[in-house]
Amino acid sequence: MQKTIAGTTVEVNEESYLTDMNQWTTAIADAIAAEESVGPLTEAHHKVLNYLRDLQKQSATITIRGVGKSGVVTTKELYDLFPGGPLKKASKIAGIPKPVGCI
């Protein structure tokens, strides 16, 4: 289905995750972040978002352990940057699918 975020119409799923990561813009990220009570987005947030988008482009599995060990962000920082469900929220803001794993 379609949703208008930050003035742009994008394809989303029923949980409002973007279904086409190429439709993502930083303005969309800002809007989703505000909706999710995250931010305002800083450079630290964007480092995480870019990292997640890179992983998604490589179709790599995204896990909290992997992100915490990536050198991009520590586990603590990740929880501070995206409070209340870091991987889910960061993925949503990054315009990529919701992570499906348990770890």
Next chain:
Amino acid sequence: MSDTQPVKKVCIIVSKGSLDGVYPALIMANGARMEGIEASLFFTFFGLNALNKTTLDHLKVATVGNPALNMAMPMLGMPMTMPFPTWMGALPGVSAFATSLMNKEMEKLDIPPVQEFLELISDSGGKIFACKLAMDMFKLKKEDLWDRVDDVLTVGQFYEDAAGEGTHIIFT
């Protein structure tokens, strides 16, 4: 279902000290934090094996008295229906072998070793508690435990910590 109350906090009691006894609790606690749910782990009885510095990264799969070990057969390339007689679990080396097999499979799934897992949960804001009575029983002192244990609690203190709407207490 408009009156559905979300889970806000889980307090998980870990009373077993085998690898297969401890991991489900660690996974549930970490999973809770990933969902934005508060989590605490309360290690009691043999569960303290997973907090004791000298033993925590050497937990073993229970192969004695485990009639479900056939589940591990696919890890050896055999069908899950292949029987694993329970008496074989008592043979020397079987538990160690099953443990190394399981550890390998878990690593593939990005499930960390115990200490790293505790760090992950602690870094995420989860709390790690040890049971005072069980510590006394097993002659353990706070300094015997993993450095980042938040506190040693009595049962009463554990229930105090669990207070609040939307808290669930899970016994494993």
